[in-house]
Amino acid sequence: MHATILVLTLLLCVAASAVILRVSRLPLPLTQIALGAAVTIPEHGIYVDLEPHLFLLLFVPPLLFADGWRMPKREFFQMRERILGLAFGLVLFTVVAVGSLLHWMVPGLPLAAAFALAAVLSPTDAVAVSAVAGRAGIPKRLMYVLEGEALMNDASGLTAFKFAVAAAMTGAFSLSAASLDFGFVAVGGLLFGIAMGWGMALFQKWLASWNQVQAQGIIVMTLLLPFATYLLAEEFGTSGILAAVAAGMTLNLKSDTDTSSVSGAETRIATTHMWRMMEYVLNGVIFVLMGMQLPDIIGEALTDSFYEGGLRDTSELLIYSVATWFALFVTRLIWVWGLLHVTHLVGRLRGTTTGPRQRPRKRLVVATALAGVRGAITLAGVLSVPLLLDNGSEFPQRSLMIFIAASVILISLIMAAVGLPWLLRGMTVDEDPEEQEEQAARIRACEAAVAAIANASRQDDPNHDEAASDPSPISAAASRLIQAYQSRITTLRVDEAAAEGLLERSAADRMLRLVGVRAEREEVMRLHREDEINDVVLNALLYEIDMRETALSTSSRKREH
Structure with missing residues (x-):
């Protein structure tokens, strides 16, 4: 009964957040965290212990799979240097820089434990980034970089966290062994995900040649793919997170279903609706669950420190949290600034970047650093820190590590929600090429439709005289459809001088439709x-x-x- 009430409460909070969002200026993640905290406040409130491994299995694979599926592949490969530089290089830089600061700043925190905390704080949250940064109006190309980074850095951050925890548990660490293991985990996860996604694409293509294959069956197979990929990759010692991402990207890239069949269209429509609903519900449940954890984690730590050492100890905890977030922000700012210069230089050497070297726009660089929002992966990772070391003693400063991680999650969400709209207000960005691409594609599609209809009409009625006063039904229907398509082409083809009025005319057309x-x-x-x-x-x-x-x-x- 308790499990039933818990599930219904989680779903109710997710549904209520959509209503509250209409009257609140808070981003959706903060609204859902607040609702999760609210249901735990009463004496008989609902609470659930977050089991990290189960949490990662239930929520992370489908969400990252869907994000990988939706990620524009062309933009991902075009900006791969920046994405990989943030997803892997920045993680390593954060572990070393922030871990060293934590070891120096927090008394009694060993270097390995400090590195573990920095590692679990290094991944940004793809869900939170999309919800917070997307609402602030970040340019599309930067948004693609942030989403691509968040897709990849979960694996690098959690892998570094695993090695750091192992070093803290045993007191031994080998850089060469850790580097080899990291390469195996990352590359193995990517290859495993590519193989699973490719295999599913081939299977779907084979099914598409059949008749009367229900779309629901194909959708269920696709829904199970991220879980199967994650579990099998973890079983073989590779990264299940990277495998889920790679499977989603590969399936979208290699799927070759029969687009002319009704079943193919039905499958795409149903799959789109299913994933949208799944993403919304799972994203909401994640943040509500976070909200259920945070009051106890933060409140108990502050209460204990107050009774043990008074305001001095309590203020120290808050200083540790703010200082840690600020160190993460500065580290990210430095890395982003340097990465922009390096990628621009590489582009000039390759000949892909022309024109004089431009200095990075300061506000955009600061916004990129501020958009490094932490979320559910960080909380689940830090909660998985063992209670005891191999020698039977307590893991050093485990409670403090959990408190700092939970506080940084809240601070990063609040700072991004407040700072990003302010930073980006009034900023002009480059023209979005997707508008022109969409316009050209619509024209080309209409032209292809006109040619296909005319050809089909001639094949079905080869002896008909077009000048005859009594056209055949096929010719009459073809004439009406071709005229409708040509009217659309005329509407879509506008002079460059009239481009400013295109959006207004398009908006008016959609409104009347x-x-x-x-x-x-x-x-x-x-x-x-x-x-x-x-x-x-x-x-x-x-x-x-x-x-x-x-x-x-x-x-x-x-x-x-």
Whole structure:
């Protein structure tokens, strides 16, 4: 019964956060954390012990798989130097720099434990970055870098954390052995994920050649893929996190389903809706669970320090947390600044970057550093620190490590939520190439449709005279459709001088189309109320109308962002 109430409470908090978000200026992650904390405040409030390994298994693989699936592959490969530099180089730099500071600053914290804490603090949270940074209006190319970094640095950070904890447990550490193990874990995880994603793509292609294969079955297989990939990769000693990411990216890159079949279209539509719902629910549950943990972690530590040493000890805890977050921010700022110069120089040497060398925009560099938000991976990792060392003694400063990690999560979320909109306010960014790409693709698609319809009409009615006064049904239908497509092409083809008015005309066109679609729905509902059509006809028509309205609404939201 307790598990049932817990699940329902988590889902209720996720649903309530969507309502609260409409009247609150807080980002969604902070709203959900606050709701999670609220349900634990009463004396008989709901609470759950977060089991780190189970948490990683249930939530991380599907979310990272979906992020990898959605990540634009062209932009990922174009910006691979920056992404990998942040995901791997920055993690190592953070472990050394912040770990050394923590060892010097916190009394009784051994160097290996300090490195472990710095390692678990190094990964940024892909979910939190998207929720906080995306709302602040960060340029798309920078957002792709941040999301790509967050996808990859979980594995590097947690692997470094594992080695640091092992060194703290045994008191022994070998740099050469750790480097070899790290390479095996990272490269092995990527290769394992690529193999699993490629295999699933081939299996889906084979299934697409069959008839009457239900979309639901294919979706369930895809849903199970990240869990299977994660578990098998971990079983073979490689990174399950990197494997899940690589599987998602590979499946999206290599899937070659039959796009002309109805089942292929149904599968894509259903898969899109399923993953959107899964991501929203799982993301929300993660932050609600974090909110359930944080009051006890932070509150108990502050209370214990106050009773043991008074305000002095309590203030020291807060100073440790703020100093740790500031060290992470400065470390990230330095690395980002240097990385921009290095990648620009490499681009000039390769000939891919032209023009004079430009200094990085200071506000954008600071925003990139501030967008390094920590989240669920950090909390789950630090909670997995063992209670005892191999010799039976307590793990040094374990409670303090958990307190600092939990505090840094909150501070990073709050600072990003407050600082990013302020930093990016009024900043002009380069023109988004996706607008022009979308416009050109629409024109090319319409031209292809006109050619295909004309060719099909000639094949089905080869002897028909186009000048005849009584056209055949095929020719008449083809003429109407070609005229409609040509009208769309004329609308899409605008002069460069009129580009400023294109967005306004497009917005007006979408607005009028939405008015028409909603009028269609009202009329269909009226016919159903008056028993002129039955439920089957109603549902079929509503589905078609809803799909058109969803497409128009999605296009409108994309242009607003």
